[in-house]
Amino acid sequence: DAKTTQxxxxxxxxxxxxxxxxxxxTISGNEYVYWYxxxxxxxxxxxxxxxKNNETNEMASLIITEDRKxxxxxxxxxxxxxxxxxxxxxxxxxxxxxxxGQGTELSVKP
Amino acid sequence: GAGVSQSPSNKVTEKGKDVxxxxxxxxxxxxxxxxxxxxxxxxxxxxxFQGNSAPDKSGLPSDRFSAERTGGSxxxxxxxxxxxxxxxxxxxxxxxxxxxxxLFFGSGTQLSVL
Numbered sequence: 001d002a003k004t005t006q007x008x009x010x011x012x013x014x015x016x017x018x019x020x021x022x023x024x025x026t027i028s029g030n031e032y033v034y035w036y037x038x039x040x041x042x043x044x045x046x047x048x049x050x051x052k053n054n055e056t057n058e059m060a061s062l063i064i065t066e067d068r069k070x071x072x073x074x075x076x077x078x079x080x081x082x083x084x085x086x087x088x089x090x091x092x093x094x095x096x097x098x099x100x101g102q103g104t105e106l107s108v109k110p
Numbered sequence: 111g112a113g114v115s116q117s118p119s120n121k122v123t124e125k126g127k128d129v130x131x132x133x134x135x136x137x138x139x140x141x142x143x144x145x146x147x148x149x150x151x152x153x154x155x156x157x158x159f160q161g162n163s164a165p166d167k168s169g170l171p172s173d174r175f176s177a178e179r180t181g182g183s184x185x186x187x188x189x190x191x192x193x194x195x196x197x198x199x200x201x202x203x204x205x206x207x208x209x210x211x212x213l214f215f216g217s218g219t220q221l222s223v224l
Contacts, residue, residue, distance in 0.1 A: 043215025
């Protein structure tokens with residue numbers, strides 16, 4: 001699986017949009033971009049995934065650049081409960097071995 | 111059940127003892143995964159099951175670690191002759207099928223080896 005690069009930490013003001021970047025310059029054509037998050041003392045939680053097109057669900061939006069070498073996860077109105085470590089993962093979708101990196105520790109502040 | 115259930119939530123054991131960790135996946139999910147997370151670290155893949163078979167055991171740290179799954183449902187991760195470096199949170203996840211990488215995680219078992 002391709003490697004991803006994320007900032008170690010980010011801050012965001014409550015109520016503002018949180019934009020979390022991820023670089024995956026060696027991504028292959030058949031690899032998806034997945035985002036998970038892990039709130040302290042809990043197991044990771046799936047957020048969203050995409051291949052080429054931008055995606056939106058009730059939790060977040062995923063913007064993938066045209067060359068697919070980077071992506072941005074957007075939490076439109078961050079709340080204190082969004083404080084967590086956010087993991088960007090690329091995978092071919094053939095199962096099993098999702099490789100979690102160190103992720104971005106997002107702190108949402110009042 | 112509604113989610114992935116793991117037991118026990120906490121386990122304290124003495125070095126050299128064997129431990130068994132249990133995972134109850136979401137009903138109907140054919141794929142099951144074990145990860146572990148040491149303090150302040152990212153998730154380390156251990157093993158996954160498709161049904162009752164484990165196509166990829168490459169993440170198991172040593173031969174002291176084994177896992178089985180019976181009836182396509184409950185899985186047990188066994189650590190023999192535990193060492194202090196085995197102390198970690200052991201996380202289980204399941205998905206509808208192996209190609210569906212929308213994983214649902216349990217809350218984990220915190221293992222402390224004294």
